[in-house]
Amino acid sequence: MARRPDEEYDYLFKIVLIGDSGVGKSNLLSRFTRNEFCLESKSTIGVEFATRTLQVEGRTVKAQIWDTAGQERYRAITSAYYRGALGAILVYDVTKPTTFENVSRWLKELRDHADSNIVIMLIGNKTDLKHLRAVATEDAQGFAEKEGLSFIETSALEATNVEKAFQTILSEIYRIISKKSLSSDDPAPTSIKEGKTLVVGPQETNTKKTCCSTS
Amino acid sequence: MLVQKQPLMRALRRSQTSLGSNNTTSSPSSPSSSSWVHLRSVLLIVASSSSSSSSPVSSDRGSLKSPWSRRRRKHALLAKQWKSLFDVDGKLSDGGVRFLKKIRTGGVEPSIRAEVWPFLLGIKEYVELRKQCRQILKRGERSFKLKEISDNNSNEDGGEISQVLDSPNLDEIASARPSVSTESTSLSGELVHKNGHNVYLHTSRELVEQEEDDSVITNENISEAESDSSDSDSSDDPEDTKPLLGLVETEDNNLYETVDSNLEKSESKPASYKAEDFATWQRIIRLDAIRANSEWIIYSPSQAAVSEAKAQQLAESVGLKDYNHLEPCRIYHAARLVAILEAYALYDPEIGYCQGMSDLLSPIISVIEEDHVAFWCFVGFMRKARHNFRLDEVGIRRQLNIVSKIIKCKDSHLYKHLEKLQAEDCFFVYRMVVVLFRRELTFEQTHCLWEVMWADQAAIRAGIVKSAWRRMRLRAPPTDDLLLYAIAACVLQKRKLIMENYSSMDEIMRDCNSMAGHLDVWKLLDDAHDLVVALHDKI
Numbered sequence: 001m002a003r004r005p006d007e008e009y010d011y012l013f014k015i016v017l018i019g020d021s022g023v024g025k026s027n028l029l030s031r032f033t034r035n036e037f038c039l040e041s042k043s044t045i046g047v048e049f050a051t052r053t054l055q056v057e058g059r060t061v062k063a064q065i066w067d068t069a070g071q072e073r074y075r076a077i078t079s080a081y082y083r084g085a086l087g088a089i090l091v092y093d094v095t096k097p098t099t100f101e102n103v104s105r106w107l108k109e110l111r112d113h114a115d116s117n118i119v120i121m122l123i124g125n126k127t128d129l130k131h132l133r134a135v136a137t138e139d140a141q142g143f144a145e146k147e148g149l150s151f152i153e154t155s156a157l158e159a160t161n162v163e164k165a166f167q168t169i170l171s172e173i174y175r176i177i178s179k180k181s182l183s184s185d186d187p188a189p190t191s192i193k194e195g196k197t198l199v200v201g202p203q204e205t206n207t208k209k210t211c212c213s214t215s
Numbered sequence: 216m217l218v219q220k221q222p223l224m225r226a227l228r229r230s231q232t233s234l235g236s237n238n239t240t241s242s243p244s245s246p247s248s249s250s251w252v253h254l255r256s257v258l259l260i261v262a263s264s265s266s267s268s269s270s271p272v273s274s275d276r277g278s279l280k281s282p283w284s285r286r287r288r289k290h291a292l293l294a295k296q297w298k299s300l301f302d303v304d305g306k307l308s309d310g311g312v313r314f315l316k317k318i319r320t321g322g323v324e325p326s327i328r329a330e331v332w333p334f335l336l337g338i339k340e341y342v343e344l345r346k347q348c349r350q351i352l353k354r355g356e357r358s359f360k361l362k363e364i365s366d367n368n369s370n371e372d373g374g375e376i377s378q379v380l381d382s383p384n385l386d387e388i389a390s391a392r393p394s395v396s397t398e399s400t401s402l403s404g405e406l407v408h409k410n411g412h413n414v415y416l417h418t419s420r421e422l423v424e425q426e427e428d429d430s431v432i433t434n435e436n437i438s439e440a441e442s443d444s445s446d447s448d449s450s451d452d453p454e455d456t457k458p459l460l461g462l463v464e465t466e467d468n469n470l471y472e473t474v475d476s477n478l479e480k481s482e483s484k485p486a487s488y489k490a491e492d493f494a495t496w497q498r499i500i501r502l503d504a505i506r507a508n509s510e511w512i513i514y515s516p517s518q519a520a521v522s523e524a525k526a527q528q529l530a531e532s533v534g535l536k537d538y539n540h541l542e543p544c545r546i547y548h549a550a551r552l553v554a555i556l557e558a559y560a561l562y563d564p565e566i567g568y569c570q571g572m573s574d575l576l577s578p579i580i581s582v583i584e585e586d587h588v589a590f591w592c593f594v595g596f597m598r599k600a601r602h603n604f605r606l607d608e609v610g611i612r613r614q615l616n617i618v619s620k621i622i623k624c625k626d627s628h629l630y631k632h633l634e635k636l637q638a639e640d641c642f643f644v645y646r647m648v649v650v651l652f653r654r655e656l657t658f659e660q661t662h663c664l665w666e667v668m669w670a671d672q673a674a675i676r677a678g679i680v681k682s683a684w685r686r687m688r689l690r691a692p693p694t695d696d697l698l699l700y701a702i703a704a705c706v707l708q709k710r711k712l713i714m715e716n717y718s719s720m721d722e723i724m725r726d727c728n729s730m731a732g733h734l735d736v737w738k739l740l741d742d743a744h745d746l747v748v749a750l751h752d753k754i
Contacts, residue, residue: 021570022502039540040506043570045646045654048728049721064721071499072491073569076608077645098498 009053009062013173016082016114018106019091020099021070024125027156028091029067032166037157044069046077056170057178063170065089075109082114086173087121089165092140094124094153095132100140107147119176121150121169128155289321297327307334312679318670319693322663325514328582335669336595337676338588493560496568497534500556503573504549505538510658511581512544518584521547533557551580555590562594569604572597574653578661596665599672599695603649614648614699615641617754621703624750629710638720643727647702654728655705660736664701667740671697691747696754704742705734 017025026044030036033050049066066085068078082088090106092099103122110118122144124135137153144151150168154161296317302308314334323331512519526543529550538546552573559576560567576593583589602610619641623630633639646654651668653661674693694700706713709726717723 021499040508042506042508042574042654043503045571045649048646049725069570071570072495073604073606 008060010059011056011061011174011177012064013061013087013170013177014064014066014085015087015089015169015173016066016068016078016085017089017091018068018078018109019070019123020093020096020102020106023070023091023093023096023099024156025070025091026067028089028123028125028154028162028165029065031156031159031162033065035159037159039157043071046074047081054167054170056167056174059174061170061174063166079109079113082110082118085114085118086177087119087169088114089121089123089169090149091123091125092135093126094135094140095126095129097134100124100135103143117176119150119169119172120147121152121165121172122147123165124151124153125156127153127160128158289317291321291324292317292327292331293324294327297324297331310679311673311677315670315674315677315679315693319667319674322666325659325662328662328666329584329588332579332582332592332666332669333588333595335666335673336592337598337673338591338595491567493564493567496560497557499570500553500560500568500573501535501537501549503570504535504552504556505541507545507549507552507573507577509545511548511577514658515581515584518547518581519544526550529554548577548580551586551589552576555580555586555593558590559593559597563597563601566597566601566604571650572604574650575600578653578658578665581658582662596669600651603651611645611648614696615645617696617699618644618648618703618706620754621700621746621750622706624753625703625746626707626710629707629714632714633723636718636720636723638723641706643720643724644702644706646728647705648699651698652701652734655730655734656736657732660734663736664698664740668697668701671695691744692751694747694751697743697747700743700746700750701739704739704746705730707746708739708742 017029019025021043026041026048027037029050030038030041033052044067047066047068049064051062051064053060053062055061066081068074068081088110090103090110092103094100107120110120122140124137124140127133140153141151150172152161152165152168154165156162292314300307300311300314307314318331318335323335521544523543526547530538530546533550533553535546535550535553538549541549555576556568556573559572575596576589579592579596580586580589583592603614605611619630619639622633622641623639630639633641651661652664656664671693672695675695679693706727709723712726713723717726
């Protein structure tokens with residue numbers, strides 16, 4: 001796919017990566033944005049982000065992906081970044097059942113702090129550890145259907161389905177956004193920049209106010 | 216310090232009881248139960264001491280090249296100078312002013328870090344524990360075959376530090392915490408008996424169980440040592456009035472009280488430390504320990520050379536898993552991280568474990584080979600750093616505010632630009648604040664920055680006030696917030712880029728998060744000191 005420089009894009013989509021500590025959020029991000037994987041990637045402190053510009057449904061989309069710390073302790077900081085996000089990727093580790101059990105808590109987090117129409121995708125990561133699998137695909141699939149989430153299993157290590165996962169959620173966001181921007185009476189959470197360029201979700205500067213500067 | 220341990224040990228006994236009952240329902244091989252034995256061991260060892268406290272961890276590091284720039288940096292504190300800083304009584308001369316001054320301007324020579332850091336981190340009891348340990352060993356020699364230990368010990372005795380630490384008042388000091396010494400000395404006696412000079416209680420399960428019966432004292436000489444000493448009173452130690460590098464007693468007593476009362480609560484209502492519990496901490500600690508980086512290896516040759524068997528054994532005793540991809544020294548390092556972090560989580564349950572803390576501990580255990588010394592150093596470090604990990608984020612907000620204020624005072628144009636980007640709260644330096652530049656600096660640079668920062672904090676603890684530093688003709692008075700000045704300096708160094716190229720907070724944050732390897736720590740410290748000189752009255 002053709003990649004244009006960061007400056008030129010039709011859409012900017014902000015996505016947050018959430019889930020328990022150690023499920024592989026940072027590696028999914030580095031695999032997607034830099035095609036890198038690091039077994040020793042350190043814990044994320046607070047939030048970090050990376051971007052990648054790619055083609056989605058024939059449009060140039062700059063995906064701005066916010067990687068968050070998994071530990072509860074950092075929740076106040078990280079949840080401030082949910083607002084303004086058009087998508088959320090909720091990751092669990094297929095070898096660690098607790099990380100799957102905690103998915104509902106993460107969903108609640110999103111419902112409490114994120115925009116109500118946020119697109120959510122559930123990702124079961126670490127499928128390369130076949131002999132250690134402890135969460136069945138069907139269980140997660142069933143859960144995702146019940147909750148109305150899209151679902152995919154990935155391996156950041158083997159680069160399995162990572163591209164597909166991000167493409168899927170970005171396409172889904174695109175479809176919603178383009179539908180919305182067509183209907184004039186339904187104000188999309190977007191802002192127009194440079195004529196037809198639609199910039200979406202760069203409001204994190206307002207968002208984070210709640211965590212750090214209010215006091 | 217000696218007095219403070221009592222509640223800890225009481226608390227420990229209590230928590231041991233409650234956890235012990237949990238263990239009956241869980242599988243004996245579960246990580247929590249197996250690691251518990253080791254965790255407890257570390258805590259107990261923490262209360263005792265080992266024969267190798269002054270082992271020259273870094274004696275073979277002389278060949279390291281310093282990454283420091285040549286700017287205003289003076290020479291690091293050298294071994295010879297370090298030795299000369301002590302007077303005949305084994306105390307730091309001139310109240311430690313020269314000692315701290317030296318470190319503030321040049322850091323510490325790598326080969327003596329293991330000796331200097333405990334002083335810098337306010338572990339005055341380190342001195343006392345050494346004496347206590349020495350005494351135990353002396354007595355122990357009479358009834359046990361401790362040849363190996365005494366050999367090690369006498370080798371180390373040749374070192375400068377042990378000479379200066381020897382003082383005539385052994386008994387007085389050893390006894391100051393009678394209820395603790397019961398436990399610690401008896402255990403160290405056992406330990407010595409069983410494992411030679413090894414400080415780890417790999418095979419300590421039965422030892423701990425034994426101890427629960429309150430019938431552990433197997434070494435008569437040691438129990439004698441303890442009763443010998445228990446009649447004297449440490450409170451009249453005149454040297455203790457203004458501890459140069461000592462822990463601030465009140466603060467720490469509070470900490471102990473917290474530990475105590477929290478564990479008390481947890482007895483009736485099984486462990487619920489706010490949103491997170493001990494089991495969660497255990498899980499995350501292991502996760503982070505396994506992925507600790509390997510930067511330290513070239514700086515710690517002796518730990519790098521650890522045998523596979525020893526590493527495996529330790530890993531097993533702390534219930535470490537999923538480490539097959541690591542080489543032995545990293546397994547060993549990870550296992551030490553687990554042991555000490557779990558011990559800390561018990562010691563300070565209000566904080567417990569928060570991701571980022573392993574970043575702070577890893578450099579310490581790389582320099583300091585004994586778990587108990589490393590633990591207390593970590594406690595000394597965390598005395599201030601713990602606020603970074605508080606659930607209520609008060610500590611972080613305060614610090615971000617100060618960074619913001621420094622920038623505002625120093626460079627109103629930059630500040631206005633930050634306001635325009637709604638970034639004046641300086642959230643973009645969040646990570647630098649939380650893990651004290653650990654992610655941005657190299658291993659060696661981190662050591663330098665932290666040492667200088669610790670020296671400032673030690674100076675403040677010791678009450679070395681501004682006027683004293685003026686007399687010493689030092690430019691910048693010591694500050695508790697040197698790190699924040701350094702962070703502000705770091706942002707100010709990026710001034711042009713931020714003003715001209717960045718149009719959102721995100722961009723600044725991305726820049727800040729990708730500084731690793733691009734910083735000059737002594738330039739940073741120079742700039743930070745300049746900021747202190749200019750602004751310390753205003754901030």
